[in-house]
Amino acid sequence: MGGHVMGTMQNGKGIMIFSNSSTPQRNPAIDTMIENIVRVLDWEKPLSKNETSPTTKIKDKLVGRYLSAFDQIVTIEQADDKLTYRNPLTIGGKSFEGELFYQGHGQFALPSHSNLLSVEINPEDNKPYITFHRQGTDLKSYAMRKLAVDEVLPFEVAESGSIEESLAAYESWYKQHPRSRLLAPNMLNNQGYVALSKQDYKAAINFLTVYATFHSNDANAFDSLGEAYMLKGDKALAVKHYQKSLSLNPNNDNAKQMLAKLKR
Numbered sequence: 001m002g003g004h005v006m007g008t009m010q011n012g013k014g015i016m017i018f019s020n021s022s023t024p025q026r027n028p029a030i031d032t033m034i035e036n037i038v039r040v041l042d043w044e045k046p047l048s049k050n051e052t053s054p055t056t057k058i059k060d061k062l063v064g065r066y067l068s069a070f071d072q073i074v075t076i077e078q079a080d081d082k083l084t085y086r087n088p089l090t091i092g093g094k095s096f097e098g099e100l101f102y103q104g105h106g107q108f109a110l111p112s113h114s115n116l117l118s119v120e121i122n123p124e125d126n127k128p129y130i131t132f133h134r135q136g137t138d139l140k141s142y143a144m145r146k147l148a149v150d151e152v153l154p155f156e157v158a159e160s161g162s163i164e165e166s167l168a169a170y171e172s173w174y175k176q177h178p179r180s181r182l183l184a185p186n187m188l189n190n191q192g193y194v195a196l197s198k199q200d201y202k203a204a205i206n207f208l209t210v211y212a213t214f215h216s217n218d219a220n221a222f223d224s225l226g227e228a229y230m231l232k233g234d235k236a237l238a239v240k241h242y243q244k245s246l247s248l249n250p251n252n253d254n255a256k257q258m259l260a261k262l263k264r
Contacts, residue, residue, distance in 0.1 A: 004030050013043055024229060054102045061119050062100070062108075067153070071182050074130070074144055076100070085110055085117075107133060119146065144214050152183060155168035155191060158206040166206040167213060174214070185215050189224055201232040212241075219249035226258060235262055 003018030015037055017030050037043070059078055066074040068087065075086045083100040100108040100117065107116040115132040122129045122142040127140040147153070159167035174183060181187055188211035195204035205228050212221040226241035239262050245256040 004034065013041075028226060052102070053081070054106070054108075058106050061106075061128070064149075065147040065151075067147060068144050071155075071180070071187070073147075073153070076130075083108070134143065154210075155165055155207075158191070158210065159195075159203050163206055163209050166210055168208045170214065183214055185211060185221065188214070191221065192224055192228065196228060196231060198229075201228060204228045205232070217248060219245045219252055219255075221245075222248065222257055223252060226255070230258065230262065239264055 004015070005014075005016045015034055017033055018157070019030060021029075037099065040077045062076045062083060063078050064076060066076070072088045074088070077084050077086070085096075085098055085100055087096045096112070097112075097116060098111040100110055103109050103116060105118075107118045109116055111256040116132055118131050118133065119128050120131040120140075121127065122131075122145070124142075125145075128146040130146070131140050131142050133140045152169070154166070154169035154173045158166040161169070170183065173180060177183075188207050191202045192207035195201075195207060204227070208221065208225040208228050212218070212225050215221050221243045222245035226238045226245060229235075230238035239259060242259050242262070243257045246252050246259070249255075
């Protein structure tokens with residue numbers, strides 16, 4: 001069961017939709033319904049640009065990569081005079097891409113977003129952030145830190161580097177961000193299985209090795225790593241990690257079944 005609630009800041013327009021279905025089926029249906037409601041009721045309001053164009057300094061300040069609250073990379077890119085905002089994940093489960101429309105005072109409007117956007121220095125760490133402003137108020141939120149030009153996130157290393165490079169990247173990240181969601185068991189496990197679904201065994205093993213290293217008492221970490229090695233065709237390491245999982249959780253029936261299969 002899940003859904004979506006949205007409303008306008010003026011005129012009391014609103015949509016509330018809930019559906020008793022799984023996320024992959026629910027989100028596309030809800031997205032389509034919202035789009036149809038907005039179209040049929042003529043609620044769409046095209047954004048307009050300020051008569052004054054943003055300076056080169058303002059545009060250069062925005063262009064770059066940002067780390068979202070969901071530990072994904074949001075980008076702002078420039079092509080000619082057009083600034084484009086790309087977010088790989090939004091409410092509803094699909095990616096978002098839209099042009100930024102300058103509203104003056106260094107702030108931009110974005111389609112389907114109620115807040116204005118700028119890039120400002122967060123006084124807590126003195127680093128630039130995508131900052132959202134609630135129109136008509138002084139409220140603002142420092143939402144996403146801008147990544148340095150040469151900054152590489154640990155999951156980017158795991159996607160293409162070695163096991164050793166992946167572990168070093170996550171260890172360095174842990175020292176700076178000990179509570180980061182990037183280190184959460186479900187995050188690492190999910191990234192491993194996303195890679196497995198693409199038959200990218202190298203990346204999968206990188207993510208799941210990090211998972212098993214940072215959560216060494218988690219039987220599921222070694223179960224997942226055993227599966228990755230098994231699918232890769234490395235029988236010896238698959239057995240090793242399934243045995244480790246079973247030692248941590250003697251009731252792990254999956255590990256028992258896989259070991260029996262591997263030892264035939």
